[in-house]
Amino acid sequence: MTVQHSGGGPAARTLALLWRKQTQRAATKARGRKPTLQLDTVVDTAVALADERGIAAASMGNVAKALGVGTMTLYTYVPSKEELLDLMVDQVLLERGLPGPGEDRPANWRAQVGLYSDETRAMYSRHPWLARVSTIRPPIGPGMLAAREYLLSTMFALGLPPARANLAALAIATYVDSAAGGEAESDLIERSTGQTHDAWWHERGDLWEHYFDVDRYPTMTAVWNDGAGDGSAYGDGTREVTAEAYRYGLDRLLDGIAATA
Amino acid sequence: MTVQHSGGGPAARTLALLWRKQTQRAATKARGRKPTLQLDTVVDTAVALADERGIAAASMGNVAKALGVGTMTLYTYVPSKEELLDLMVDQVLLERGLPGPGEDRPANWRAQVGLYSDETRAMYSRHPWLARVSTIRPPIGPGMLAAREYLLSTMFALGLPPARANLAALAIATYVDSAAGGEAESDLIERSTGQTHDAWWHERGDLWEHYFDVDRYPTMTAVWNDGAGDGSAYGDGTREVTAEAYRYGLDRLLDGIAATA
């Protein structure tokens, strides 16, 4: 089997878009009708639409309408919806103001991880739809690489050897991205359904006494009773508990990593 | 504003389905045409379809076709696609053979968490589509509760006080579910695209030298060079590194949790 090389495979096309390499017009002499849009405009519009009304609103038709062009016009700028999504993802990944090599960063490694955490949570908060797009085969653009580089260098600052630093960076990214994504998604659902998380749990809490069998779930019952006094009536449903669990887990993970340094 | 009580709100309907509470026929005297299907059959078929050909293949039309009935017939058994998804999710969550209260379980708490990890990874492996459905407002069925109860009781076994046990259980679940989901999704993509993860990275690796700026990513470069000898040419793209990072992160998280007990 032959692997696609730098020529013109679909992977090459996507990478060229991600890195904004002008393959077409700028390279060859300008000829033919002038484009009315720019790639960045298309991506920005799609992101704005997704931010405001959810990822489903960022359909090709809606994006085109928002730009005042026919739906099919978009396909001049982007080969498919999938590539557009890749571009959207890398664009928002890059929004995080993570310092590059040589730039100022927090003094100690924990604070550096804290910055990654804060920036990532803010990013998900601005773009909740990000949580619902798969990132296992991420768009390898500037945004993704910048974040990887930052976290990795932070683990070096802690003094981990290269291989271990790589493992630690992956573990932290897994935890932070997942938790931040969940948090943002929760907020989005609250906004879009108009029902708070607490109200949602409450709606079901009433019915729990119907199905909930204390003998089958003794520990949950114990936790429930223990926390009944402090206002968090429905356990992990509340915002506070979720946020607290996030901090707790991240701190413990960092504790564990530090212990192996 | 009035909260929906046990009467017949949409939440009540969903809960009744999740817990297989026979609201209709069994309660009232049997009358009218007999159903040709059972709810479980519908859910099983949908799960099987999603397992084999991805979540997109579990459309109402496809499920109906697989069952040999008209599409609209499904709506007698399930109010909407969304509820069907909830049922699918809780069904597979319950597949994990996590011991309930009083049943045999591994001796020490780390092994207990290990069981949760193994069972969860196996579950995602069987049902990769699970990674792509949102679980912030999870179906509150037997499957979800059983897993919560198990993890929580494990944290009690470690000796954590109730509130802290709750935080720890949430943190572990966040990490394990996210990592296991990512792993399974990766496998799914390999199967469905016929392209291994390594091949995918390789396809892009060729192009990296085109866009990759060593000065902007010095740490990545260092890790790359360090690992260049051991066969994992493209860093975290490989299966082995991912699995190793998962174990490393979970162990460090548990270390940290144990230290606060």
Added chain:
DNA sequence: GCAATTCTCGTAGGGTATACGAGAATTGGC
């Protein structure tokens, strides 16, 4: 045997992505 009830499912409407191809706009070369 008929009425009440329940399940079945065809049709239709509104959504999605995108392949195709005709037409409009622009410019290089003559």
Added chain:
DNA sequence: GCCAATTCTCGTATACCCTACGAGAATTGC
């Protein structure tokens, strides 16, 4: 100045998706 080559625009059509509606079939109680 004109034409051909090139590039962008976008209407139409196809093939999916979910699901509201309503007509008809099946079953049972009375």
